[in-house]
Amino acid sequence: MTTFNADDLTGLLIEWGQGDKAALDRLTPLVYDEIRRIAHRYVQREHEGQTLQTTALVNEAYLRLAGSANIAWQNRAHFFAVTAQVMRRILIDHARRRHYVKHGGEAQRVAFEVAISEAAQMSEPRAAELLALDEALDELAKLDPRKGRVVELRYFGGLNLEETAKVLAVSPMTVRRDWRAAKAWLYKRVMSDE
Amino acid sequence: MTPERWQKVEAVLQDALDRSPQERVSFLDEACAGDEQLLDEATSLVNAYDEAGDFIEQPAIAQDARVLVGGDIADKVGHEIGPYKIVKRLGAGGMGEVCLAQDARLDRLVALKILPAYFASDDARLRRFQREARAASALNHPNILTIHEVGESAGIRYIATEFIDGVTIRQLLTKQELSLAEILDIAEQVSFALAAAHAAGIVHRDIKPENIMRRTDGLVKILDFGIAKLMEPEAPDYRDETQPGGRTHTEAGLLLGTVNYMSPEQARGLPVDERTDIWSLGVVVYEMLAQRLPFSGATRMDTIVAILDREPPPLSEVANSHHCVSALLRQTIDSCLRKETADRLRSANELLAELKCVREELNSGASLTGSAINPSKQDAGVSSKPAARSLPRRYSWLALSLVIVLLAATAGTILYRRSETAAPANAHVTVTSGKLYSQMSEPEQLNFIDQQEQRIATMMGDRPVKLNGDAVRVIKTYVDRYAARDGPSADLGSESISEVYARARPYVPLIARSFAARKVPIIIGIYLPAIESAYRNCYENSIGAKGLFQFMPQTAEHYGVARQDMCDVEKMTPAAAHYIADSMAELGEDSESMTLVLLSYNRGANSVRNNLRQLRGTENYERNFWTLFAHRDQLDDAFRNEGAHYVPSFFAAAIIGENPQNFGLPEPPLSSLAEAGKQ
Numbered sequence: 001m002t003t004f005n006a007d008d009l010t011g012l013l014i015e016w017g018q019g020d021k022a023a024l025d026r027l028t029p030l031v032y033d034e035i036r037r038i039a040h041r042y043v044q045r046e047h048e049g050q051t052l053q054t055t056a057l058v059n060e061a062y063l064r065l066a067g068s069a070n071i072a073w074q075n076r077a078h079f080f081a082v083t084a085q086v087m088r089r090i091l092i093d094h095a096r097r098r099h100y101v102k103h104g105g106e107a108q109r110v111a112f113e114v115a116i117s118e119a120a121q122m123s124e125p126r127a128a129e130l131l132a133l134d135e136a137l138d139e140l141a142k143l144d145p146r147k148g149r150v151v152e153l154r155y156f157g158g159l160n161l162e163e164t165a166k167v168l169a170v171s172p173m174t175v176r177r178d179w180r181a182a183k184a185w186l187y188k189r190v191m192s193d194e
Numbered sequence: 195m196t197p198e199r200w201q202k203v204e205a206v207l208q209d210a211l212d213r214s215p216q217e218r219v220s221f222l223d224e225a226c227a228g229d230e231q232l233l234d235e236a237t238s239l240v241n242a243y244d245e246a247g248d249f250i251e252q253p254a255i256a257q258d259a260r261v262l263v264g265g266d267i268a269d270k271v272g273h274e275i276g277p278y279k280i281v282k283r284l285g286a287g288g289m290g291e292v293c294l295a296q297d298a299r300l301d302r303l304v305a306l307k308i309l310p311a312y313f314a315s316d317d318a319r320l321r322r323f324q325r326e327a328r329a330a331s332a333l334n335h336p337n338i339l340t341i342h343e344v345g346e347s348a349g350i351r352y353i354a355t356e357f358i359d360g361v362t363i364r365q366l367l368t369k370q371e372l373s374l375a376e377i378l379d380i381a382e383q384v385s386f387a388l389a390a391a392h393a394a395g396i397v398h399r400d401i402k403p404e405n406i407m408r409r410t411d412g413l414v415k416i417l418d419f420g421i422a423k424l425m426e427p428e429a430p431d432y433r434d435e436t437q438p439g440g441r442t443h444t445e446a447g448l449l450l451g452t453v454n455y456m457s458p459e460q461a462r463g464l465p466v467d468e469r470t471d472i473w474s475l476g477v478v479v480y481e482m483l484a485q486r487l488p489f490s491g492a493t494r495m496d497t498i499v500a501i502l503d504r505e506p507p508p509l510s511e512v513a514n515s516h517h518c519v520s521a522l523l524r525q526t527i528d529s530c531l532r533k534e535t536a537d538r539l540r541s542a543n544e545l546l547a548e549l550k551c552v553r554e555e556l557n558s559g560a561s562l563t564g565s566a567i568n569p570s571k572q573d574a575g576v577s578s579k580p581a582a583r584s585l586p587r588r589y590s591w592l593a594l595s596l597v598i599v600l601l602a603a604t605a606g607t608i609l610y611r612r613s614e615t616a617a618p619a620n621a622h623v624t625v626t627s628g629k630l631y632s633q634m635s636e637p638e639q640l641n642f643i644d645q646q647e648q649r650i651a652t653m654m655g656d657r658p659v660k661l662n663g664d665a666v667r668v669i670k671t672y673v674d675r676y677a678a679r680d681g682p683s684a685d686l687g688s689e690s691i692s693e694v695y696a697r698a699r700p701y702v703p704l705i706a707r708s709f710a711a712r713k714v715p716i717i718i719g720i721y722l723p724a725i726e727s728a729y730r731n732c733y734e735n736s737i738g739a740k741g742l743f744q745f746m747p748q749t750a751e752h753y754g755v756a757r758q759d760m761c762d763v764e765k766m767t768p769a770a771a772h773y774i775a776d777s778m779a780e781l782g783e784d785s786e787s788m789t790l791v792l793l794s795y796n797r798g799a800n801s802v803r804n805n806l807r808q809l810r811g812t813e814n815y816e817r818n819f820w821t822l823f824a825h826r827d828q829l830d831d832a833f834r835n836e837g838a839h840y841v842p843s844f845f846a847a848a849i850i851g852e853n854p855q856n857f858g859l860p861e862p863p864l865s866s867l868a869e870a871g872k873q
Binding site: 188 | 195196197200204207208211238239240242243245246249250253254255256257258259260261262263350493494495
């Protein structure tokens, strides 16, 4: 339905980088398709017993969308960040649906399960875990914005430590320290809910 | 915890984690000496870190890949979403996946668009979208894609629309060369639809070749009303000049990949009105003629600059050599593409009028020198009017509904405005009485319908007012539907006019008696058995096949009609007349009360009282049929799902039933039988 070209992507990433929140909405459809593509690779991998580097897949997605002529680092960093945010939104939405179904009564549950095959459903514990994590991450971001971004990029964006450091323009050591403190804080916060 | 406190806790935590597990306890005691709370915080975090193990160490996608993949339609084929069974995937886009589905309730195919998670989770945005989409759909216009339902089934949000067997204008543009006649035809049909939408206060905002489809029979449909609004951010901050890097043109409507059709005001992020659609249609027509865009650049920015500042290359230079673009057509397109809204054509009706002039010019051949267009092809492409194209044989509304009639009475009050200069109640109507409807030219048909409506409205009460042009055209599409049917048919929904007439005839005296006794205009009752509607509860049994209206069970009971008698016309007619008379007495006879009274027939009096309150609180509320119908989504579900067809259906049936001779029926007008029935 929508067509776009590499310039559109670059323009949107720049706008997003300059604080234009609406750009994220317009980037979402593009990124969403890429995320699904990556997810397909993961599912395939399970069958083939390979391991995958998410960072590499996200890089690949960016090159496919932006074209090889368009590898300005800043845009790529924006792209990673956008991917992480979109990923978070999508998964949280799945979790909310699952939650909704759980609390929405038997009739709805049946309809839902017919519509979506068994394997495609998020498990209830996983949905609960994600919702708790999402909430805790929001709190952490208020307390310590950079740690919030580190977790978003690594956990939802699939970036490794080095790439995360590049996106945030800090040293890998800083990311490592942020990560362990954030992990401790989040784990404690999530566990205390249960 | 405050950020400052967290900094302090974190410093201790980091130092502790730098030490070996054995050293940590004594380190913490020392570092937090005298601050019990700090010690507790830091200790619990150190413990949490130790316990966390591989918590969040694997990226989420590794764990949730199946969930992400499983949302694809490919996995849903054969499954059901709400009442729809997925048949196959048709495509995907930013707005979600689209598939062909079977509606089990009505045994029809629909296009089912499943909104992606990221839209479906934004309730406010989705509600806005629903409002728009329903409002557009409520117009029930032949050139606007019908939206059957915006629904949700256990967390999956979907839009079910009419399934169109056809191609988009984009596909047409890439596959074949359009003749001038075809281009004008498409432009006219789109203008026709926009005129109706604009009259109801609905702006499309995203007219482009991808959003216009042409069916294999030539009928053109505009898709995705409301989608543009869905794509927009909530409450856009249009011009925040104070923010560093604030980008005035990006906030409101820069849709991905669609800047080419954007109006200057849209590109600048200013509020838009219907003239933005006029602009976009101008761009589409230009593109169809020239096979290139009027405004384009290497990047989005360049395109926007061209839209704001440059004039398009003159059509006389760039138009396809097969198209001799007349001065008149050039002027028409120019007047769509004026940068300032004040200079642009003001309405789709104006554009439609201009396009008609162009077509007449084309037909007369006046300005065509060396045209490559074959005259006979011209006729084929142009002469079938948008409305006349929409003769769906597949209409399958089976039972008859009093609601139609009821709403029609409302139409009498809503569509017709009191006017001091209006014709007297018994104005003599000059009709081209000898001429068959099918032999009339389009202007003659419109004139005929207009005159007959005045007459019928007068028969319904004492409100001699004039219908607006759009209303006449919509009613014409319904008349055309009936008129197109010839020959007997086994299917109730596609009976010929004579069969419908014959079906109506036996009930007229009974209805006339009952309605007269309650002082409800008889004409309202007469068309009861003559009109089809989507309301088909009585269809399933033998009485229902006669085509009767439907009552709320509790209302029926209140008026002494047992459930099993609800499809019995002998018992229902007096009860209906009684109910309408009572409700009018309770809620008043002004136009909006009347609408609700009449609709309540299918819904019950309490829901009507609620709706009456809501309706009066509606923004922009006017006593105007189009406004009412366009905003019916603000009322309750029942109102939404009923309504749209009733008023034009009623008029169409009444026009035919009162003028049988113009439709080739050797029968007297039904109202003359009613006169007999009263005595």
